[in-house]
Amino acid sequence: MDILEVEGLRKHFYLDPGLLARVMSKKRVGVIKAVDGVSFRVKTGEILGIAGESGCGKSTTCTLITKLLDPTEGTIRYKGQDISSLHKSKIKDYRRQVQIIFQDPYESLNPRYTVFDTVAEPLRALGIGNKLETRERTLDTLEMVGLKAEDYKDRYPHQLSGGERQRAGIASALVVSPELVIADEPVSMLDVSIRAGILDLIRDLSARLHFTCIFVSHDLSILSNIADRLMIMYLGKVMELGNIKDVIGEPLHPYSKALISAVPIPDPSYKRPRPDIKGEISQPIDPPPGCRFNTRCPQGIMEKCELQDPPFKEVKPGHFVACHLY
Amino acid sequence: MLLEIENLRTHYQTEKGTVKAVDGVSFSIDEDEVFGLAGESGCGKTTLIRTIMRLLPNSARVLADRLSFRGQDLLRLPDREYREEILWKEISLVPQSAMASLNPVQRVGAQVVEAIEAHSSMSRKEASKRTEQLFEFVGLQAGLTRSYPHEFSGGMRQRALIAMSLALNPSLIIMDEPTTGLDVLVQERILRKLAEIRTQVKKKKAILLITHDISVIAEMSDRIGIMYAGRMMESSSALDIFNEPFHPYTLGLKNAFPTIKAPDKKLISIPGSPPNLIEDMKGCVFSPRCPFAIPECDAERPEFREVKPRHFAACIRSDHVEEFRQRAGDKETWTFSKSKG
Numbered sequence: 094m095d096i097l098e099v100e101g102l103r104k105h106f107y108l109d110p111g112l113l114a115r116v117m118s119k120k121r122v123g124v125i126k127a128v129d130g131v132s133f134r135v136k137t138g139e140i141l142g143i144a145g146e147s148g149c150g151k152s153t154t155c156t157l158i159t160k161l162l163d164p165t166e167g168t169i170r171y172k173g174q175d176i177s178s179l180h181k182s183k184i185k186d187y188r189r190q191v192q193i194i195f196q197d198p199y200e201s202l203n204p205r206y207t208v209f210d211t212v213a214e215p216l217r218a219l220g221i222g223n224k225l226e227t228r229e230r231t232l233d234t235l236e237m238v239g240l241k242a243e244d245y246k247d248r249y250p251h252q253l254s255g256g257e258r259q260r261a262g263i264a265s266a267l268v269v270s271p272e273l274v275i276a277d278e279p280v281s282m283l284d285v286s287i288r289a290g291i292l293d294l295i296r297d298l299s300a301r302l303h304f305t306c307i308f309v310s311h312d313l314s315i316l317s318n319i320a321d322r323l324m325i326m327y328l329g330k331v332m333e334l335g336n337i338k339d340v341i342g343e344p345l346h347p348y349s350k351a352l353i354s355a356v357p358i359p360d361p362s363y364k365r366p367r368p369d370i371k372g373e374i375s376q377p378i379d380p381p382p383g384c385r386f387n388t389r390c391p392q393g394i395m396e397k398c399e400l401q402d403p404p405f406k407e408v409k410p411g412h413f414v415a416c417h418l419y
Numbered sequence: 420m421l422l423e424i425e426n427l428r429t430h431y432q433t434e435k436g437t438v439k440a441v442d443g444v445s446f447s448i449d450e451d452e453v454f455g456l457a458g459e460s461g462c463g464k465t466t467l468i469r470t471i472m473r474l475l476p477n478s479a480r481v482l483a484d485r486l487s488f489r490g491q492d493l494l495r496l497p498d499r500e501y502r503e504e505i506l507w508k509e510i511s512l513v514p515q516s517a518m519a520s521l522n523p524v525q526r527v528g529a530q531v532v533e534a535i536e537a538h539s540s541m542s543r544k545e546a547s548k549r550t551e552q553l554f555e556f557v558g559l560q561a562g563l564t565r566s567y568p569h570e571f572s573g574g575m576r577q578r579a580l581i582a583m584s585l586a587l588n589p590s591l592i593i594m595d596e597p598t599t600g601l602d603v604l605v606q607e608r609i610l611r612k613l614a615e616i617r618t619q620v621k622k623k624k625a626i627l628l629i630t631h632d633i634s635v636i637a638e639m640s641d642r643i644g645i646m647y648a649g650r651m652m653e654s655s656s657a658l659d660i661f662n663e664p665f666h667p668y669t670l671g672l673k674n675a676f677p678t679i680k681a682p683d684k685k686l687i688s689i690p691g692s693p694p695n696l697i698e699d700m701k702g703c704v705f706s707p708r709c710p711f712a713i714p715e716c717d718a719e720r721p722e723f724r725e726v727k728p729r730h731f732a733a734c735i736r737s738d739h740v741e742e743f744r745q746r747a748g749d750k751e752t753w754t755f756s757k758s759k760g
Contacts, residue, residue, distance in 0.1 A: 284459035289686035357634035361657035
């Protein structure tokens with residue numbers, strides 16, 4: 094069963110240089126194609142990792158799924174229902190079912206809320222339960238994320254360490270029993286010694302509470318540890334998608350290969366083969382025609398790479414790639 | 420020995436008390452070696468750099484048994500001579516935040532030229548030529564010297580700063596988180612450039628590489644130092660730090676780090692969080708989080724002693740290291756002190 098089906102998703106942002114600039118210097122309105130034709134499915138109960146460099150569209154994709162932005166084109170179906178046509182009365186319930194864990198626990202918590210208030214707020218905002226139930230559920234959730242409710246409920250964010258803050262952030266996402274949790278770089282601000290605990294927590298709770306998780310990170314080492322499947326994006330497109338072990342172990346797309354071989358290995362005796370890749374990621378404004386990666390591809394380019402957008406096809410069971418080589 | 424530091428202490432006086440940001444750090448760097456310094460936020464890495472570079476605020480007090488560069492006592496060297504003889508010519512810095520370190524309204528090349536002119540007798544023409552060569556060396560086209568910082572991507576800015584740090588051919592380059600915040604492919608090119616600096620530049624160069632990223636440290640360093648709460652916990656060759664660590668903190672860090680080569684590795688975090696640096700810790704700073712701590716650990720400050728030739732660790736129980744290594748991979752070992760921390 095797929096909890097989420099994304100099809101032909103596009104989000105274009107328009108960059109207007111201003112009337113004066115348009116008249117005086119004939120500058121045109123630019124288009125940033127942040128997400129440009131993305132299709133994938135999220136299986137119920139899995140942890141889907143999304144990786145890619147800055148500007149690849151991974152965050153925009155998540156923002157579209159959470160319905161904080163509306164897509165330019167394409168559909169997102171949640172449990173079979175197109176979320177763009179949700180009835181007003183259902184939107185609130187969608188917001189309950191789809192929750193976000195934010196990147197920066199220093200920015201995402203209200204400094205004037207106690208931990209209890211932070212975690213109870215979503216229940217209040219969504220009008221779930223009475224006072225007593227709110228209290229009970231909040232305290233239970235705090236215990237669940239490893240914060241002893243008695244010790245922590247009355248503390249303010251500045252009295253917490255980074256790891257504790259992130260636990261509070263996770264509690265406030267989980268308190269409303271979501272079915273899909275989007276974790277956008279949830280450990281990138283945390284120190285190594287604390288990271289592992291947060292990753293464990295997300296993994297354990299997703300199994301125990303049966304929620305599905307989309308885990309966005311630029312760090313493939315972390316994704317290889319936590320995700321069931323991995324999706325690699327580049328300039329608004331999905332390049333490759335498959336089981337984590339297949340994609341990491343035997344990547345098909347030249348971009349995935351380069352990305353994976355560029356990950357440093359914490360072992361001084363390991364001599365990592367150096368990836369051969371030129372140039373820098375282009376801007377999603379005016380991407381090159383044909384395959385987005387053709388300007389940097391080390392594989393030697395065929396004619397159609399520059400003309401035709403490669404289709405996203407299943408080359409092995411469950412392993413998809415968008416490359417003319419396959 | 421290029422840089423020698425013994426028992427360095429940098430304390431900040433604040434209204435709330437003395438913050439011991441660096442509190443007893445010892446290490447040395449050979450000519451022609453990369454010394455990787457790893458540690459988490461608040462461990463004192465940045466204060467250490469600022470101490471060496473003399474970028475400390477007035478509230479800081481520096482004490483050391485030894486702080487010398489090529490045998491010259493840096494503690495007694497007046498600021499003026501430090502600026503004229505050491506800064507840029509012998510020791511240069513690649514600062515952490517590339518955007519904040521470049522002047523946004525001056526062309527990038529001009530900033531490098533300015534640095535060269537200020538610290539050498541080169542003419543403007545020579546300095547410009549040198550700047551162009553440096554840009555090409557770090558993989559930026561010479562024409563890019565005329566760009567402004569906002570026209571550069573994060574990786575290009577970082578490379579411009581590396582070019583600047585090389586300008587006067589120093590013997591020691593201090594790099595503060597040179598690849599943090601960069602995408603992995605950009606990081607890859609910066610790392611390759613660093614490796615090239617060592618092989619292609621004629622004059623011997625040492626690099627003090629400071630980062631929280633253990634993988635980067637592992638790949639780049641000849642020797643590694645591990646800092647925690649202002650103190651050096653352990654230092655040795657890169658291979659020994661990874662294969663035969665002595666300090667429980669190093670063992671804990673190793674457990675916590677994911678690697679793409681072993682996706683099934685069960686990660687274990689270190690319980691608790693680092694201590695407040697204002698509080699006086701009589702004993703070992705790591706003991707509240709250490710699964711192997713005994714009451715004696717809190718009694719006296721552990722000596723940073725040589726446990727093997729050129730391998731130092733600050734742990735009074737290092738004779739039990741075999742047992743520690745065996746037990747450190749077990750998750751249960753690390754679940755003890757949650758209530759304590």
